[in-house]
Amino acid sequence: xxxxxxxxKVYDDGTVALKDVSFEVPDGQFLAVIGLSGSGKSxxxxxxxxxxxxxxxxxxxxxxxxxxxxQEDLRRIRRRIGMVFQHFNLVHRSKVMTNVLAGRLGxxxxxxxxxxxxxxxxxxRALAQLERFGLEGKAQNRSEELSGGxxxxxxxxxAMMQEPxxxxxxxxxxxxxxxxxxxxxxxxEDINRTDGVTVLCSLHFxxxxxxxxxxxxxxNEGRLVFEGLPSEIDDAMFKDIYGQEAERVx
Amino acid sequence: xxxxxVIPEEVSPESETxxxxxxxxxxPRRRRTLxxxxxxxxxxxxxxxxxxxxxxxxxxxxxxTRQEQLFRVLxxxxxxxxxxxxxxxxxxxxxxxxxxxxxxxEPAPMDGDATFAVDPACADPRAVVTVSGxxxxxxxxxxxxxxxxxxxxxxxxxxxxxxxxxxxxxxRLPARPDTEVQTMRIKSRQNVGxxxxxxxxxxxxxxTVSSPRWSQNAIQTLDxxxxxxxxxxxxxxxxxxxxxxxxxxxxxxxMKDIRLPPLQxxxxxxxxxxxxxxxxxxxxxxxxxxxRLPASALLLGILMLALAWITFRLLVVAVPAPGSGxxxxxxxxxxxxxxxxxLLATQALVRFAQLAGAWMAARLGAFDFLGEFVxxxxxxxxxxxxxxxAFAGAALLAFLGSKLGxxxxxxxxxxxxGLLSIIAAAIAGALIALAIGxxxxxLYQITNTRxxxxxxxxxxxxxxxxxxxxxxxxxxxxxxxxIYYVARTVFNTLRSIEALVLAIVFVIWVGLGPFAGALALAxxxxxxxxxxxxxxxxxxxxxxVEAVRATGATRLQTVVYAVVxxxxxxYISFTMYRWDINVRMSTIIGFVGxxxxxxxxxxxxxxxxxxxxxxxxxxxxxxVATMDYVSSRLRERYV
Numbered sequence: 001x002x003x004x005x006x007x008x009k010v011y012d013d014g015t016v017a018l019k020d021v022s023f024e025v026p027d028g029q030f031l032a033v034i035g036l037s038g039s040g041k042s043x044x045x046x047x048x049x050x051x052x053x054x055x056x057x058x059x060x061x062x063x064x065x066x067x068x069x070x071q072e073d074l075r076r077i078r079r080r081i082g083m084v085f086q087h088f089n090l091v092h093r094s095k096v097m098t099n100v101l102a103g104r105l106g107x108x109x110x111x112x113x114x115x116x117x118x119x120x121x122x123x124x125r126a127l128a129q130l131e132r133f134g135l136e137g138k139a140q141n142r143s144e145e146l147s148g149g150x151x152x153x154x155x156x157x158x159a160m161m162q163e164p165x166x167x168x169x170x171x172x173x174x175x176x177x178x179x180x181x182x183x184x185x186x187x188x189e190d191i192n193r194t195d196g197v198t199v200l201c202s203l204h205f206x207x208x209x210x211x212x213x214x215x216x217x218x219x220n221e222g223r224l225v226f227e228g229l230p231s232e233i234d235d236a237m238f239k240d241i242y243g244q245e246a247e248r249v250x
Numbered sequence: 251x252x253x254x255x256v257i258p259e260e261v262s263p264e265s266e267t268x269x270x271x272x273x274x275x276x277x278p279r280r281r282r283t284l285x286x287x288x289x290x291x292x293x294x295x296x297x298x299x300x301x302x303x304x305x306x307x308x309x310x311x312x313x314x315t316r317q318e319q320l321f322r323v324l325x326x327x328x329x330x331x332x333x334x335x336x337x338x339x340x341x342x343x344x345x346x347x348x349x350x351x352x353x354x355x356e357p358a359p360m361d362g363d364a365t366f367a368v369d370p371a372c373a374d375p376r377a378v379v380t381v382s383g384x385x386x387x388x389x390x391x392x393x394x395x396x397x398x399x400x401x402x403x404x405x406x407x408x409x410x411x412x413x414x415x416x417x418x419x420x421x422r423l424p425a426r427p428d429t430e431v432q433t434m435r436i437k438s439r440q441n442v443g444x445x446x447x448x449x450x451x452x453x454x455x456x457x458t459v460s461s462p463r464w465s466q467n468a469i470q471t472l473d474x475x476x477x478x479x480x481x482x483x484x485x486x487x488x489x490x491x492x493x494x495x496x497x498x499x500x501x502x503x504x505m506k507d508i509r510l511p512p513l514q515x516x517x518x519x520x521x522x523x524x525x526x527x528x529x530x531x532x533x534x535x536x537x538x539x540x541x542r543l544p545a546s547a548l549l550l551g552i553l554m555l556a557l558a559w560i561t562f563r564l565l566v567v568a569v570p571a572p573g574s575g576x577x578x579x580x581x582x583x584x585x586x587x588x589x590x591x592x593l594l595a596t597q598a599l600v601r602f603a604q605l606a607g608a609w610m611a612a613r614l615g616a617f618d619f620l621g622e623f624v625x626x627x628x629x630x631x632x633x634x635x636x637x638x639x640a641f642a643g644a645a646l647l648a649f650l651g652s653k654l655g656x657x658x659x660x661x662x663x664x665x666x667x668g669l670l671s672i673i674a675a676a677i678a679g680a681l682i683a684l685a686i687g688x689x690x691x692x693l694y695q696i697t698n699t700r701x702x703x704x705x706x707x708x709x710x711x712x713x714x715x716x717x718x719x720x721x722x723x724x725x726x727x728x729x730x731x732x733i734y735y736v737a738r739t740v741f742n743t744l745r746s747i748e749a750l751v752l753a754i755v756f757v758i759w760v761g762l763g764p765f766a767g768a769l770a771l772a773x774x775x776x777x778x779x780x781x782x783x784x785x786x787x788x789x790x791x792x793x794x795v796e797a798v799r800a801t802g803a804t805r806l807q808t809v810v811y812a813v814v815x816x817x818x819x820x821y822i823s824f825t826m827y828r829w830d831i832n833v834r835m836s837t838i839i840g841f842v843g844x845x846x847x848x849x850x851x852x853x854x855x856x857x858x859x860x861x862x863x864x865x866x867x868x869x870x871x872x873x874v875a876t877m878d879y880v881s882s883r884l885r886e887r888y889v
Binding site for chain 1: 562565566568569570571656791793794796797798799800801802803804806807810811812815816818819
């Protein structure tokens with residue numbers, strides 16, 4: 001269970017990215033986060049694994065206060081939270097295998113991993129993940145040689161290497177075409193259903209939300225403006241979230 | 251100026267009240283024109299003054315004697331001194347008499363293509379005669395000699411033949427009257443062989459050589475250009491090795507997130523001098539220990555490898571994956587053990603290098619420099635290692651200090667923590683001020699301890715305490731940014747000192763020669779490349795860094811997995827480029843005695859031997875062009 005309580009983030013330049021956001025995510029839920037660009041979706045997801053330190057409020061995960069964790073505890077928490085990014089965030093020049101193995105860094109002794117040594121189990125696990133996401137035979141390729149859809153699958157494989165209990169997906173399909181978008185979303189859905197991993201996924205397109213989301217929260221200028229089922233978003237609600245001039249597409 | 255008049259006419263509105271935006275558009279244009287005129291006037295004054303101070307003078311450019319000198323230099327430069335030729339000399343003789351015998355004098359007729367005549371055919375001593383010849387090689391230097399019966403050649407004139415192979419010159423005869431028939435002789439010299447078609451020539455001592463062959467100057471130039479390339483290579487390597495780790499400190503994106511509460515920071519800084527002292531001590535103790543071992547390269551080599559392996563295994567125990575459940579005591583013990591074995595392993599390596607190098611040098615004959623290299627490398631490692639342990643000890647104790655601060659800060663109340671913070675910050679401030687005080691005292695040879703110890707300590711403690719007190723409010727001191735600014739300042743200062751000046755300093759330290767040049771260029775490389783590298787670190791894609799951090803990686807792991815792969819190509823590229831620059835710079839370094847080809851070049855320019863200097867300039871041009879080509883090809887491949 002993830003509990004977000006009165007979360008507020010004010011950046012150093014005074015921008016208020018999140019304002020008093022509270023919600024709960026039960027284990028195993030597929031939560032869609034929607035909102036315009038700049039509404040605070042990315043900040044919210046990054047506060048959960050503290051890539052960004054929140055200004056106020058608390059985030060409690062399985063009874064542990066993430067916001068108060070020490071650096072060492074934080075690393076232990078982070079390794080159970082996978083993250084998938086809009087721009088995939090792979091190291092382009094490294095091999096696919098190295099990128100996937102990076103997901104194990106939280107489990108590896110720093111001394112060993114600096115010498116680029118991963119255990120045989122980790123390597124086998126990495127190959128298994130690549131196979132699961134349809135990337136057999138790509139292990140020795142440089143990441144930059146892969147297509148966008150393939151890169152995102154490497155990103156998901158990296159997250160899965162962490163044996164995560166939760167995945168934060170920050171607009172995972174915003175850089176992909178619609179066909180690929182569905183393929184990636186189906187992988188995330190599969191991870192959610194088969195592995196029981198909680199997924200928090202921010203999305204642009206409402207049809208994706210309604211197709212994959214179990215529950216939806218919507219942000220507008222840092223405030224939580226909607227919390228409910230995807231089917232509850234009607235035209236009036238849509239305009240509340242996206243503004244009065246917005247038109248529905250797709 | 252015309253614009254100024256035109257614009258008001260355009261402005262003059264038909265309607266009484268022009269729209270606001272038109273007004274706004276028109277007014278600034280008038281002002282802008284005025285500014286342009288002022289700017290042009292200012293530029294006029296600036297350039298006029300510039301011409302005056304740089305003494306621009308067209309008369310000197312067109313002065314004919316100066317042009318003549320210039321052309322001579324240019325022609326010399328166009329004929330680099332690269333080859334020596336054996337010279338074949340041809341002589342043509344004509345009978346001559348001083349003074350004229352009673353019955354007049356008629357020389358025997360000459361045969362062959364090249365002939366000459368003297369008018370008159372005989373004359374009194376010191377008379378001026380006209381010598382004219384034909385059939386010689388065109389545009390050649392010939393010499394006119396008078397040869398008395400004893401065979402001594404007295405040179406009368408040098409003369410150049412015309413395009414048709416003729417010449418004519420006046421010559422004053424020597425005062426050598428004789429009753430016998432004497433001789434006038436014309437000599438011309440010719441280089442034997444050409445670059446494209448060398449000839450075998452027999453010398454007077456019976457040996458044969460081929461002509462032309464490389465001149466002494468060419469051989470020296472080759473020797474020195476090789477020295478130059480290696481000097482630059484060494485400087486680049488040393489500079490790069492030092493610059494890479496330093497560059498991380500000057501990268502804003504890595505440093506800006508490093509913040510510490512004042513208590514942790516204060517204790518960390520207090521740990522620095524203690525750690526450095528302990529590090530030095532540890533280095534000397536382990537060195538003594540290793541030196542007691544028997545002097546066998548084999549034994550030391552095996553010991554070194556074994557110790558390195560143990561170090562690695564211990565490190566894995568000491569820094570396990572988070573949450574592995576290894577007990578703290580075990581970890582600390584393993585860390586201490588790893589430190590000790592690492593020290594011993596390195597000292598063993600130093601000894602090993604010295605012994606193995608000496609062994610190699612004794613057996614390799616002509617390649618004994620390889621052995622010498624191993625010995626010297628070992629010595630350098632030994633010397634640098636003391637410094638390294640001091641740094642490592644300082645870093646370790648700073649880390650422990652920070653940990654202690656963290657632990658202490660958690661256990662006490664806010665008020666006590668505040669007090670402790672201020673005390674720790676005051677101690678840190680006093681230590682920093684003391685260090686500065688000692689540096690100043692050493693530089694200016696101040697012996698008054700009140701000024702170099704007491705006052706700095708008090709002032710530093712006050713400043714530190716104040717910073718600690720201020721830091722309490724923001725809770726975190728941005729120490730990373732401070733280090734960033736210090737590193738930047740040091741690099742910029744060092745970079746602004748010309749390598750030439752550094753070379754002079756190093757020549758004073760280690761004497762004339764390429765070693766001084768290599769050190770000077772290395773230091774300059776550190777400053778220049780650390781800055782370039784750090785800018786590369788700053789411009790990396792932040793995405794992968796974020797992604798790796800999100801997996802629970804430590805800061806060091808993040809650097810290794812997300813930062814390093816991104817900066818390897820630009821680092822290679824900049825290092826190649828720096829080698830290229832260093833080759834060019836090392837030509838200049840030689841001017842102040844820093845070794846390399848510049849030394850030869852400067853010597854030849856001073857001797858006005860422009861043909862020799864031209865050879866060196868040619869060599870530099872070839873090497874620089876080759877380096878440029880090779881480095882651009884390598885960059886294409888790896889970047």
